Amino acid sequence: MQRSAFLKSCLALACAAALPAAMSPAWAAGATEQLSSGQFTIIAPFPAGGAVDILSRILATGLTEEYKQAAIVDNRPGANGNIGIDMVKRAKPDGHTLLVVPQGNLTINPTLMPKLPYSVFGDFVPVASMGRAANVIAVNPQVPAKTIQELVALSKAKPDSISYASPGVGSSLHLAGELFKDKSGADIMHVAYKGSGQGLNDALGGTIPMLIANMPTVLPHVQSGKLRALAVTDATRSNFLPNVPTLAEAGIPGIAVSSWYGVLAPRNTPPEVVRQLAEDIDRIMKTQAAQSQLKAQGMTPWVVKGEAFGELIRKETALWAPVVKSHHIVAQ
Structure with a gap:
């Protein structure tokens, strides 16, 4: 389809x-x-x-x-x-x-x-x-990428340097990450955690550079500056993060999942x-x-x-x- x-x-x-x-x-x-x-x-x-x-x-x-x-x-x-x-x-x-x-x-x-x-x-x-x-693609602020396109370029320039956390193998967030890889060509690796909490803590601490999580998980940390939101995977922007573009707006069409x-x-x-x-x-x-x-x-x-x-x-x-x-x- x-x-x-x-x-x-x-x-x-x-x-x-x-x-x-x-x-x-x-x-x-x-x-x-x-x-x-x-x-x-x-x-x-x-x-x-x-x-x-x-x-x-x-x-x-x-x-x-x-x-x-x-x-x-x-x-x-x-x-x-x-x-x-x-x-x-x-x-x-x-x-x-x-x-x-x-x-x-x-x-x-x-x-x-x-x-x-x-x-x-x-x-x-x-x-x-x-x-x-909405699902959010976010990175630790130490990651130099300020946009999705910069993240994709960074992953290609330094293969195997960018890994992303999800709350488990086969979760909708894991699959959203695989769709992102397919559509963008990003060279990123999946790391499965047992739930959102552990992956979030590692992303906040810089142990893992990137995570794909739903809005409730990341919103307070994006608002406080502890995480940088690069894009949402939904078809439209979120009212909670109106300045964060969709993947389509960021130049990677074909993904609209929440x-x-x-x-x-x-x-x-x-x-x-x-x-x-x-x-x-x-x-x-x-x-x-x-x-x-x-x-x-x-x-x-x-x-x-x-x-x-x-x-x-x-x-x-x-x-x-x-x-x-x-x-x-x-x-x-």
């Missing part, structure tokens, strides 16, 4: 998701009654404090307010999210157990891990996306319940409270609902699959 066609498709999906649904009072009433009948459990398959946890708590608060039922966040980290994902896979499909996950578990892992213990569409129903964050997060329900959850939950998520993410919480984290609300969300997952899976295969990336 051509990158430009992919971007147009994503824009079309987002527009379609924004259109008001033709809601039948009958199904809406039935779904509301079902969702008002018991406690919600939001499974966050990663540790507390990260983006998945923050979004899970925003969702839990919104559902509690809407249905006057308790909504708890259950953090179940481990096995690259598979422990928590398996819990939702086996949960009763009544709309009261939901999964919040990053895009990688939906669009990268199916290619990266051939023996994945779940099927995105076989075991789950896509409900809606919740938010997104980090996003979505909600899934167990397979066989009634369609009317899924539709109602998608509407609920859309409403929750438009509240001032949700937007303020995301802004504080360098994220923005981004809701793509129902079938459009499912199609987005399929299209991004098709985008990342050849990157995983061509670079022979294997999960560790």
